[in-house]
Amino acid sequence: MLKWILILLAVAAIAGLLGFGRxxxxxxxxxxxxxxxxxxxxLLLLFGVVVIA
Structure with missing residues (x-):
């Protein structure tokens, strides 16, 4: 999931620099x-609500 977050942030930065606001x-x-x-x-994992088996 971190990979997708970084990809989307990079796309947003490049699109913003090129003028594609939307x-x-x-x-x-x-x-x-x-x-x-x-x-x-x-947070759910931290508080033990979700347990990884």
Whole structure:
């Protein structure tokens, strides 16, 4: 998941530099969503709600 977050952030940065604001915004929003999902999964794992077998 970290790989996808970094890819989306790179796409957003490059698109922003080239002037593609809408594409940059979509990529940045996708990265934000994945960051929130990864953070929630980490917190659930940290508090023992999800157990990796």
């Amino acid at each position: 594409i940059s915004g979509v990529a940045l929003t996708g990265a934000k969503v994945l960051i929130v999902v990864a953070l929630l999964m980490f």
